[in-house]
Amino acid sequence: MPSLAWLSDVGVYQVNRLDAHSDHRYYATMEEAEAGGAMPLRHSLNGTWKFSYAANPASRAEDFYRPDFDCGGWDDIEVPGHIQLQGWGRPQYVNTMYPWDGLDGLRPPDVSQTSNPVGSYATTFELPMSMKDRPVFISFQGVESAFYVWLNGEFVGYGEDSFTPSEFDLTPYVREGDNKLAVEVYQRSTGSWLEDQDFWRFSGIFRDVYLYTIPGVHVRDLFVRADLDDTYTTGLLSADLLLENAPLAPRAAAKLELKDAAGAVVATGTGEFAGGRLKLSLDVGRVERWSAENPYLYKACISVYNGQGELAEAIVQNVGFRRFEMKDKLMCLNGERIVFKGVNRHEFNCRRGRAITREDMLWDIATLKRNNINAVRTSHYPNQTLWYELCDEYGVYVIDEMNLESHGSWQKMGAVEPSWNVPGNRPEWRDIVMDRARSMLERDKNHPSILIWSCGNESYAGEVILQVSNYFREADPGRLVHYEGVFHNREYDETSDMESRMYAKPADIEAYLQADPAKPYISCEYMHAMGNSVGGLHKYTELENKYPMYQGGFIWDYIDQALVKKDRYGREFLAYGGDFEDRPTDYSFCGNGIVYADRTVTPKMQEVKFLYQNYKLAPSANGVKIVNESLFAGTDGLSLVYRLYYEGTEIASGRAEVSVPAQTSAFVPFGLPDVSDKPGEYWIDASLVLAEATAWAEAGFEIAFGQTTFLVPGAEKPLPEGPLRVVEGDVNIGVAGNGFAVLFSKQAGSLVSLRYGSREMIAVPPYPQFWRATTDNDKGVSLAYSAGAWLAATAARKCDGVLLSEEKGTVTVSFDYIFGIGADVRVAVAYTVFADGSVRVRSKYRGAAGLPNLPMFGLSFKLSADYDETEWYAMGPEENYIDRVHGARLGTFRRKVTELASRYLVPQESGNRTGVRRVRLTDATGAGLELNASLSTPVECSVSHYTALELENAAHPWELPQPHYTVVTVAGRQMGVGGDDSWGAPVHREYQIPADGELAFEFTLSRATPR
Structure with a gap:
């Protein structure tokens, strides 16, 4: 029987949950698979559910999961969504401290029994025809922070980890007709000690929920590796397939076809499963390489056959050939030193919290691309699967970060005090932490956009996190591993493959780089963009060309975490911590974005876009020098536009096609009129713009610009002529002329009136x-x-x-x-x-x-x-x-x-x-x-x-x-x-x-x- 004791038992973080696996899609035919779209073998349970809220476990509707318990009179709630944004409880924003600090005297792994809100969800579903007489599973893509599941009164399972899927087998409990699904969600659990991120504290079912079934022969897990040879030109493809219930699928086989972006088959391989596993390897020959600059994707088309040679399942997995490695103490992509021009990004919507939509993600991707941002750190938890698919498709480098932050357990008001830090070296915390690492890697491993696994954020250091790092390296040697916390305890320095620090000053970074370091440097968080900020960003970006081992950084952060609220007069505004009577709170510290919470761009982005440019333009009267700092992309697809201005007015312009290969420079001449005979200020703008529309910007969109100004001297202008009348009074001094009057006050000590005609200006x-x-x-x-x-x-x-x-x-x-x-x-x-x-x-x-x-x-x-x-x-x-x-x-x-x-x-x-x-x-x-x-x-x-x-x-x-x-x-x-x-x-x-x-x-x- 389920037990509330699980909530505070560090050894119980899942019950009956299925093993983590890849997020690939599967279909009945290859035509369906190549078309993509919704999977016929999935059935969404998103929508309106019945709901009851309780402030603590003792006051919850304890028997609501029973089939004879009538939930019809309950309120409605939308799934996915947060409880606190739909009328129950209140959102709470805290940064480093735990949200119960000062309210409950807790230490890990304890959980309060008196202030732990419970959301009881209930819905009914009828099994789709496609799932009749088949195994049926349920997938919860994200539930915060712990939940129990029942179907038709039978206990199904329990899960923690708010940001990776929890899946359960419903087959033994499904029946004909209506099925009652009941989910009991607790805001706090042992996992909450590991989820002390700098964000709003919500709870509820905030990501998709769906049923799914599988064919008789089914690939449960797929790991596609698309590597390059040592010349970085030839593709090496391998696919590891793991069957579900392998003993029930004797003599199963698979065929792998690799297709290019035009749909042409470039390589083929076949094989039979042995012991439920099959590894296929292909020498692909010369390939187009994947990068953020050219996110070229192939399709690995996998046909799975049963023992009778009949097609049982079709899978299409996007593949990007690339190699990411440490080479001569530098992080290199496809053999070239990479520079991360990145941001940290929370999943956030000002009305929906972390229950973000596809439209939100598409807007974010376009905004990154339009502003020369090439990388994202998923601060500080795995994101929805769709995000990684979009990063693969559009070209964004990703540091995928596991759901771990225990900031409040070792840092108090800025002071490092790790006496009760978790997970630290505590063996009892190893399994729950390792489970989070495994859940992320197994789901996300097929995405070429992910270059680095991150062991979490701001959790100090210790043996447990070191073991996570070693797991990442063993399970996936094709990626590097990141963790910043070793800065506080160098005994665990090998946890991270790169030196990673937060908010180090440029001079401190330079001192590190000048000391013959063993590891390259990235700023996993820098340029704290709170309010009116991002001054001095150039001091960091200037290090990129000065020190090869400086390999960029990730601005904190992408979007303000502010929620729409109404004031007492019914007007909407963007609210921050404390505005919901949430205490304790860290007030407006949630407002650190280079994008406003309503998804409009802040003025800070102007600086970010320029300093993150891959193309540097230095125009002059005769032409422009273009330095192309891209790793792979030339200026093909871009047009040069130049304009000459005189004191604010455009007087000449031109356009040219340019060809400057990656990592080269060139001077491109252009003809502008001679302006030496007319005094005044001139400037020349030179821009590189998109020659054609892309998926993220229209044709003519500016990618990079440079500007130069110059003065043509001239004679001083003569003084204006006309009468001036001066009246010096006891208090005031007046000066008047044709159509104007000025008054100065000795008493006020200032100019007090400037009147033109009848208009008073002051x-x-x-x-x-x-x-x-x-x-x-x-x-x-x-x-x-x-x-x-x-x-x-x-x-x-x-x-x-x-x-x-x-x-x-x-x-x-x-x-x-x-x-x-x-x-x-x-x-x-x-x-x-x-x-x-x-x-x-x-x-x-x-x-x-x-x-x-x-x-x-x-x-x-x-x-x-x-x-x-x-x-x-x-x-x-x-x-x-x-x-x-x-x-x-x-x-x-x-x-x-x-x-x-x-x-x-x-x-x-x-x-x-x-x-x-x-x-x-x-x-x-x-x-x-x-x-x-x-x-x-x-x-x-x-x-x-x-x-x-x-x-x-x-x-x-x-x-x-x-x-x-x-x-x-x-x-x-x-x-x-x-x-x-x-x-x-x-x-x-x-x-x-x-x-x-x-x-x-x-x-x-x-x-x-x-x-």
């Missing part, structure tokens, strides 16, 4: 700005604590002097400011009014020693929110910062003010642009204000409906007020955003702003007229 006067709304990374280094005096300096300044000066054609009013942060800190802002109504603004900062670095040095002012249209001549189109500007390009672009701020989970600094030459801020009629900076000394600028303090004080976007202003912040310099990590890594020194220097910037305000 809603709130300009003031020196030192503070920005802290980013998540700023909070991680306690910026408000260490540099909060600059927040006070921004909010409380004192005008220490006003000076009026007049020269021919100009009037200047200067304000000097002092600050409580330090007696020697001074800022001078000088406004020079010209006869055409333009106002040049010059701001100078003089610092002092002993003060914290400045977040920024700028000037901020407000316009009416009616001015909500912007046009930029700057670096863009997406936000950029001094340490995240490589992927930006000089250009002109237009955005509404509401579109400039980024939608990070927690409001923070965003929307900045560097290299700003010009910004127009206009209303619906096209009238408004224009800001211009020198082409040689551009400024930084952001435009928002909110001040830094309003953003600082909001924990959610819905806490921000309704827009009343358009806030313009012009900066001579803003510090970078950083991203090495989000809990203590400062912005790199060269992207900080020392407080003891002198800074200056200038720009000009003028009337923007309708175009």
